[in-house]
Amino acid sequence: xxxxxxxxxxxxxxxxxxxxxxxxxxxxxxxxxxxxxxxxxxxxxxxxxxxxxxxxxxxxxxxxxxxxxxxxxxxxxxxxxxxxxxxxxxxxxxxxxxxxxxxxxxxxxxxxxxxxxxxxxxxxxxxxxxxxxxxxxxxxxxxxxxxxxxxxxxxxxxxxxxxxxxxxxxxxxxxxxxxxxxxxxxxxxxxxxxxxxxxxxxxxxxxxxxxxxxxxxxxxxxxxxxxxxxxxxxxxxxxxxxxxxxxxxxxxxxxxxxxxxxxxxxxxxxxxxxxxxxxxxxxxxxxxxxxxxxxxxxxxxxxxxxxxxxxxxxxxxxxxxxxxxxxxxxxxxxxxxxxxxxxxxxxxxxxxxxxx
Numbered sequence: 001x002x003x004x005x006x007x008x009x010x011x012x013x014x015x016x017x018x019x020x021x022x023x024x025x026x027x028x029x030x031x032x033x034x035x036x037x038x039x040x041x042x043x044x045x046x047x048x049x050x051x052x053x054x055x056x057x058x059x060x061x062x063x064x065x066x067x068x069x070x071x072x073x074x075x076x077x078x079x080x081x082x083x084x085x086x087x088x089x090x091x092x093x094x095x096x097x098x099x100x101x102x103x104x105x106x107x108x109x110x111x112x113x114x115x116x117x118x119x120x121x122x123x124x125x126x127x128x129x130x131x132x133x134x135x136x137x138x139x140x141x142x143x144x145x146x147x148x149x150x151x152x153x154x155x156x157x158x159x160x161x162x163x164x165x166x167x168x169x170x171x172x173x174x175x176x177x178x179x180x181x182x183x184x185x186x187x188x189x190x191x192x193x194x195x196x197x198x199x200x201x202x203x204x205x206x207x208x209x210x211x212x213x214x215x216x217x218x219x220x221x222x223x224x225x226x227x228x229x230x231x232x233x234x235x236x237x238x239x240x241x242x243x244x245x246x247x248x249x250x251x252x253x254x255x256x257x258x259x260x261x262x263x264x265x266x267x268x269x270x271x272x273x274x275x276x277x278x279x280x281x282x283x284x285x286x287x288x289x290x291x292x293x294x295x296x297x298x299x300x301x302x303x304x305x306x307x308x309x310x311x312x313x314x315x316x317x318x319x320x321x322x323x324x325x326x327x328x329x330x331x332x333x334x335x336x337x338x339x340x341x342x343x344x345x346x347x348x349x350x351x352x353x354x355x356x
Contacts (some may be wrong), residue, residue, distance in 0.1 A: 007222055010160075014138060015109065017084055017290070020039060021211060021344045022221030023337050024155050024200060025228045027051065028171060034064040035237035036333055037085045043326035043337035048086040048112055055095040058087060062106040072316020073218045079117050079137045086110030091122050092270050096129065105134035113164070115172065115271050119151060122243065127157035144174035149188045153195060161198050162200040164188050165221055168204030168250070170226045170321030175256060175274035180204075189218045206323035208343020215344065224340075226321040237308030244316045245329060246311070247278050250322030254278050259286050260317035263299040277320040280311065 011022065023045035025036060032050030040047030049061055067086055067157055087108045089099050092115050103111060111130050116122030127139045138160035143149045145165070152159055164172055166181025178184075181203045189199055201214035202223035213220045229236055231245050247253050254272045261267055261283065277283075295315075302309035302316050309316040331339075 011198055013295055015046060021215060024221060024223040026223050026225035028225050031234050031236050034061050036233035038065055038068045039233050040337055041084045043069040043334040045337045048088050049088050050088050051094060057103045062102055074273055080105045082109040084109055087114055087171050088112040090114055091116040096126060100129045100133055103130055103137055107134050108137060110138040114142045115270055115273055124155055124157045145186050148189050163202050164201045166252035168201030168322040170272045170276050171319050172275045173240040175272050185217045204321060206321045206326040208340045211340050212344045212347040227327060228333060230327050230330045231315055233333045239310035240318055241308045244320055244327055248303050248325035250324050254322055259283060263296055264317055280314045280321050282315040
């Protein structure tokens with residue numbers, strides 16, 4: 001069997017319920033709910049809980065996960081020292097004291113760290129604290145550039161897993177130094193060749209074709225975010241979800257812009273990060289020169305319109321990746337994981353000898 005379909009020894013030991021290929025749901029802020037994380041892990045993948053509006057929200061969400069896992073097959077197949085789900089933190093905005101307290105109490109199997117203000121100190125500080133209170137919690141760190149990735153190799157607290165995110169990704173990615181996954185990943189893999197640290201691929205993956213391609217690049221597993229927005233388990237408004245399914249041609253219908261962050265009041269992201277979102281009327285008006293005050297007024301009116309606030313003529317933020325054109329309907333998270341797995345295995349299935 002191809003190396004791409006074999007879990008690295010340390011991954012297989014730490015995540016014994018996972019079935020190859022290793023499929024992960026990204027910790028999307030608020031939208032990656034307890035039920036989504038559990039559903040993905042229960043299907044033989046690894047589900048991550050996303051950061052909440054406030055770091056304190058993690059306690060309620062992890063308590064819900066603990067309840068859901070009492071009848072969950074993933075829980076039965078893991079060691080009792082950790083939950084078979086991960087948690088995500090945006091370091092620039094999350095409270096380390098609150099986050100560490102939650103990890104100490106619930107012991108998730110992984111903690112995904114992302115977007116620090118100071119890369120030289122913040123990752124090390126969080127990692128040391130996590131390992132102190134929960135030694136079995138793996139440290140996952142997301143990077144979007146070769147410079148970010150290579151800097152981790154000299155960190156005093158090296159990650160257990162590195163997620164390499166291509167510029168096709170939704171949400172907040174690298175603004176000025178990001179690169180497409182198919183070029184970025186191999187260069188990072190070359191730099192990590194002797195590190196022993198598993199690499200996961202993210203950005204633009206929405207089906208088995210993209211997952212198989214990432215595995216061919218040398219990834220130990222794949223991460224999907226936008227694809228899991230179109231699930232009943234996602235913590236998302238119906239109007240938002242409908243737009244994920246409707247939109248296509250990500251190159252033309254999405255863009256990176258801080259406009260929606262400013263309209264929503266979610267400011268403070270570190271330098272070099274910007275979000276990818278589906279273009280709607282707010283962005284078109286902004287490009288046409290409509291004053292921000294008017295855009296803000298119209299945006300806030302749209303907040304009162306419920307699901308009608310989204311869509312091509314809508315005004316609310318629809319953060320999503322360039323893979324939207326590959327998403328044609330809402331499916332259970334379990335179904336998505338199993339379908340992607342089957343598609344990958346089909347791509348890697350032995351074929352007859354070429355006639356050429």
